[in-house]
Amino acid sequence: MRQPAHGGNLAWAAALAGCPPSAILDFSASISPLGPPKSAIAAIESQLDHLRHYPDPDYRELRLALSHFHQLPPEWILPGNGSAELLSLAGRELAQLAATALITPAFGDYYRALAAYHAQVLEFPSLVFRTSQLIFDKVQKTKDKGLLLNNPHNPTGVLFSREAILPYLEKFALVVVDEAFMDFLPPGQEQSLIQVVQEYPNLVILRSLTKFYTLPGLRLGYAIAHPERLRRWQLWRDPWPVNTLAAAAAVAVVQDKEFQEQTWAWLPPARNQLFAGLALIPGLQPLESAANFLLVESQQSSSQLQQNLLQHHQIFIRDCLSFPELGDRYFRVAVRCWSDNQRLLEALSLVNKLGV
Secondary structure, three states, X not given: XXXXXXXXXXXXXXXXXXXXXXXXXXXXXXXXXXXXXXXXXXXXXXXXXXXXXXXXXXXXXXXXXXXXXXXXXXXXXXXXXXXXXXXXXXXXXXXXXXXEEEEEXXXXXXXXXXXXXXXXXXEEEOOOOOOOOOOOOOOOOOOOEEEEXXXXXXXXXXXXXXXXXXXXXXXXXXXXXXXXXXXXXXOOOOOOOHHHHHHOOOEEEEEEOOOOOOOHHHOOEEEEOOHHHHHHHHHHOOOOOOOHHHHHHHHHHOOOHHHHHHHHHHHHHHHHHHHHHHHOOOOEEEOOOOOOEEEEEEOXXXXXXXXXXXXXXXXXXXXXXXXXXXXXXXXXXXXXXXXXXXXXXXXXXXHHHHOO
């Protein structure tokens, strides 16, 4: 079975571990362990009788719920089949420009979306390992180029300030900001550009509802951008990309204030526990993160470490072989609940000590 390019491939992990997928403790996918929220399950159950009908192709109820959530007109929002579908549409748009700038290491799906439309890529090996600065000084001319970045950054977890990104909205023809992990920061700490999107017709923001609300199986995300751009995107895609159950769940969860507060209260202490425990293990150096995952530098092979953890402990971590700049000396782990984090730390300590 082929090595997965993304986290969360439990079929691959279970085959390597020699156990059923349900036995795997998954740290490879950066998904909240707290959900799905009860509100999402109730909404899905309420819509089962509606499966005999096509979804509303305009997703008016979902757009309205998201517009209330972000205090934006509904026409500035386009729901999609996960942010991956919307990234593909962004890739098509970026490919019409002379080139697209990427901070590396970069999320592998960016390359997929850009390569699908033969876009030229300009890579900027990054300072994001240790700093939140954005520097594109080597770009001689930017008005005919695009910029694609994520905030918080994946896989490092670095959070760029809003002020660090804003100048590039004046310099690049199109700026696509993937904020898939931004909702893990409470409103007072987030650095989202949603509040300025109506001021910049060249700005596109991508959001995911699957990570924060533990709904990756539903494939649900949305884009926020100028209505003219979103109308063009809608002409490029299938008429019903979001299914009825996913749309109903989305309407419910964005109104679930209790679950949102619970998540914001859970993450910082759980992340601190995992960071501190990793830092105590010889040969491991975790990086500070604003997201629900940690990038860890390892003195031993991360792919060998991944294999040992799977075969002897049924624990799945994310190697970083798909990030060429990181290679076999880094791995990424999601932040989970206290007991799961502790199980990972104990297994890593044992592997580090005994090799199993």
